[in-house]
Amino acid sequence: MHPSVLAALVKLKACAQSEHPEEQAQAQYPLGTHIFEVKDRGAGRFPFVLVDNTYRIQLSKPGKKLPMAYVQVSAEYLAHRGPVAVESELQALLSELGVLSGPNRVSRIDLAADFSTPVVMDSWHRCAWVTRATEIHSYAKDQKFTGWTIGMGGVMGCRLYDKVQEIVNTGKAWVMNQWIPMGWKPGESVWRLEFEFKRDFLKDRKLTSLESVLANLNGLWSYATTEWLRLTVPNELDGTRSRWPTHALWIALASVDWESTDAVLLDKCSTTRNPTELRLITVVLGSLVSFMAMHRIVDRNEAIDQLLTRLYEHYSTVAIKQGLSFDEYLARRIALKGREFNTAINAPGLVDNLKQDFEDEGADAYRRASKGE
Structure with a gap:
């Protein structure tokens, strides 16, 4: 991280921690077309956190054995720009904060497929899940079944859940704009099958760059839906569960082609976090x-x-x-x-002024030292 950027972030974080609202309002860091909120607290070993509707950027101090930045990209923004364009933009944004060295690394990916089906999602017993995971949980709200989780907390996990109900709970209705071009009509149920692959899983398979991950999406999905987890039709006459036939729904889901060109990108995604x-x-x-x-x-x-x-x-x-x-x-x-x-810059030019103050203080200290003062 550039020293002047570090100095500015230290002061902006102090503003965020201030008891005075007028100082809190100044805790912002503009980057490109983004106006990031500077949070009053860090996250773990990352002392600075910048947030808007698209990115959550955690920044480390220079000299630490950590990447300069750990970034979480919002699902909505990924659905709008696509992962390659997002990585390119992030590279440009982070370059304004410091000198980037080494390759970008992927620490987690979520692969998800949304689908409609007449199959009742709790019509099978948990024993129908044949999996390498040890934990299987089912969920309901107000007596209505909402989904399954398998293996969450490990290096990979699975969620199968009522996506419409989740939208009702969270208000994140943007995903419906991806369903409509594919023939979905309001009122129809939609379920999501989602696999989460964490850093250790990806690292063991040498899938640490975005390029390598994108080149192996079909392989990841195939492993998840055929080797790591299957939904089966239990056969009481056969005690060997691995021989149980695969459920027809699961056969269809396992056949998703991640190299298809039919993906629908969102027309727009705001960087702001406005309420509706x-x-x-x-x-x-x-x-x-x-x-x-x-x-x-x-x-x-x-x-x-x-x-x-x-x-x-x-x-x-x-x-x-x-x-x-x-x-x-x-x-x-x-x-x-x-x-x-993230709608307006409350103190235009503040970040530039803070960085310039740091540069001026350094130059002044050098002049005093050169004169023996």
Whole structure:
């Protein structure tokens, strides 16, 4: 990492840890088209964490026996750009932070296939799973079956789960934009079969570069669905489970071709972490309805006016206690949300100024030393 970048990150992290909201709002690091939030805490041995909707970048200090950066890419962004384009962009972004040496290494990949089927996903007993893993778990929510996990926590694991239910729980509806071109219609169930391959598994098979991983996706999927795990049709007359016939659903899933050119990339993916407008509207409506019920108001315009007046009066009092006007208080709150949502740079030029201050201090120290001061 460049020394000036390190100096800037140290000060930005201190801003994030500040008790003063105006300083917290400045904890941002613009890179390319991204406005990263600088977190107030590191992650393990990585003292600095930068986050937006596309990347979570963990940065180490120079001199440590660690890679300069450990990066988690959001699934949505991968679905928009594709892994090769993402690696290229990351290379450019990280080059602004320091000198990159050595090859990029893949530490984990998730391979997933989404599908619709009339097969009931809990219609078999757990003994139907023939696997090298030792742990098999099933899950349900509100009496509705939601999925299986096999071998999670090891060097590889499997999840088979109700993807629509997961979207309901998380709000990550972007994946539906990949289903629609493939013929999916709202209301249809979709399940996801997902395999997680961790660093040790990939390293043992010399699959550490993105190029090597992408060249072996079919092999990884084949190993996962034929050698490591199979869904079978149990045969009570045969005690050797490895001879049990493979379930028809599993045969279809195992035949997924990862070299197919039919993949659908998302048209867009924002770098911001904005909440949906529907979520905001829902919150506002809930507040308005509650206010109208509390005060027995039936006219919505009257209720809106009164609610806004109460809001202004309350937060004007809060602002005065902090030595601010209402508008100044509002601007401060907006700046904090801008940092959280990655939507606006609250202190334009701050990072460049911090880096320049470091360079100037170094030059000044050199001049003093050269004069014997």
